Amino acid sequence: GDSVTQMEGPVTLSEEAFLTINCTYTATGYPSLFWYVQYPGEGLQLLLKATKADDKGSNKGFEATYRKETTSFHLEKGSVQVSDSAVYFCALSDRRGAQKLVFGQGTRLTINP
Amino acid sequence: EPEVTQTPSHQVTQMGQEVILRCVPISNHLYFYWYRQILGQKVEFLVSFYNNEISEKSEIFDDQFSVERPDGSNFTLKIRSTKLEDSAMYFCASAWDGLSNQPQHFGDGTRLSIL
Numbered sequence: 001g002d003s004v005t006q007m008e009g010p011v012t013l014s015e016e017a018f019l020t021i022n023c024t025y026t027a028t029g030y031p032s033l034f035w036y037v038q039y040p041g042e043g044l045q046l047l048l049k050a051t052k053a054d055d056k057g058s059n060k061g062f063e064a065t066y067r068k069e070t071t072s073f074h075l076e077k078g079s080v081q082v083s084d085s086a087v088y089f090c091a092l093s094d095r096r097g098a099q100k101l102v103f104g105q106g107t108r109l110t111i112n113p
Numbered sequence: 114e115p116e117v118t119q120t121p122s123h124q125v126t127q128m129g130q131e132v133i134l135r136c137v138p139i140s141n142h143l144y145f146y147w148y149r150q151i152l153g154q155k156v157e158f159l160v161s162f163y164n165n166e167i168s169e170k171s172e173i174f175d176d177q178f179s180v181e182r183p184d185g186s187n188f189t190l191k192i193r194s195t196k197l198e199d200s201a202m203y204f205c206a207s208a209w210d211g212l213s214n215q216p217q218h219f220g221d222g223t224r225l226s227i228l
Contacts, residue, residue, distance in 0.1 A: 034216065043117075043204060043221040044156070089156060100146065100169060101206075101217060103156040 002027045006090050006104035013080055014112050021075040021107050023064075023090035031092040033057075033066055033073040034101070038087045047075075047088070082111045115139040119205050119220035126195055127228055134190045134223045136205030145188045146206040146217060147180065149173070156204065162188065200227045 007022040025031065035047040035057070048057030053068035062077045073090060090104040118137045126132045138145050147159040161168040162180055179191045188207075192199055202224050206217040 036219075041221075043119075044206075044219040046216040046218070049216060091156075099144075099208075099215075100158040100161055100171075101148070101156075102158070103148075105155045 002029075002031065002092060002094055002102045004090050004092055004102055004104035006088075006107050009087075009106070010108040010110060012110045012112065015082055016079045017111075019075070019077040019080045019084075019109070021088055021090075021109070023073045023075065023104055025071050025073065025090075025092050027071075027092055027094055029094040031094045033064070034091045034093065035062070035064055035073070035075050036089040036091060036103075038089065038106070040086070044089065080109075080111050082113050085109055085111045115218075117205055117207055117218050117220035119203075119223050121223060122221065123224045123226070125226045125228065128197055129194050132192050132195055132225065134192075134203050134205075134225070136188045136190075136207075136220055137186055138188055138205065138207030139209075139218055140186070142207035142209050142218070144168075144208040144210060144217075145180075145182070146208075147190045148204045148206065148219075149201040150204065150222075151198075151201045159190070195225075195227045197227050200225060 003026045032051045034049045036044040037047045048059040050057040050066035056065045064073050064075045087106045087108050089106045091101045093099045120135045145162040150156045160170045160174045177193045181189050202222045204222045205220045208217045
């Protein structure tokens with residue numbers, strides 16, 4: 001079945017560092033791809049999405065590009081802030097059935113001042 | 114901005130008891146979902162619901178689980194006879210439509226602890 005694999009965490013960076021969180025997927029169809037973020041004590045919030053190959057999703061300084069050839073959707077940010085500390089989830093939704101989300105295991109990010 | 118709300122935020126229940134988790138989806142949304150996250154593990158799909166019936170369910174969603182939209186606003190998940198392994202965070206989500214490119218909006222979750 002469909003699956004999503006994220007880089008192992010936790011990830012700890014200093015403020016203003018460059019961030020990459022790797023995400024690769026396996027899907028039999030042609031999925032849409034998402035990054036969700038979970039701040040402490042809160043639910044999952046959509047961060048960005050991309051629905052077709054070469055699309056770039058962006059929000060709050062974060063970007064991810066849908067790479068069909070490498071089945072990847074890596075999350076990047078040029079300069080992280082302490083407020084970016086959270087758990088980040090990569091997810092896909094295929095085009096069959098009820099479009100359920102399939103999540104990666106999540107990557108905990110901590111940004112130190 | 115409209116939100117998905119879930120109650121209670123934390124539920125503690127004795128093993129074997131029934132539990133009902135409640136969700137109020139965003140008002141004009143038509144597709145509803147339950148997911149769960151066992152501590153330290155992935156967020157897993159349980160069930161999707163559209164037009165007053167289940168669209169899809171995972172193998173986790175066995176006969177002990179049921180969902181209902183009793184009054185047009187609430188969306189509930191019932192576990193009939195809870196087991197220790199049902200302890201998890203349960204997330205409700207809703208979407209305006211079921212297209213794969215439409216994002217699902219999540220509630221803050223209910224932490225279910227089975228003793």
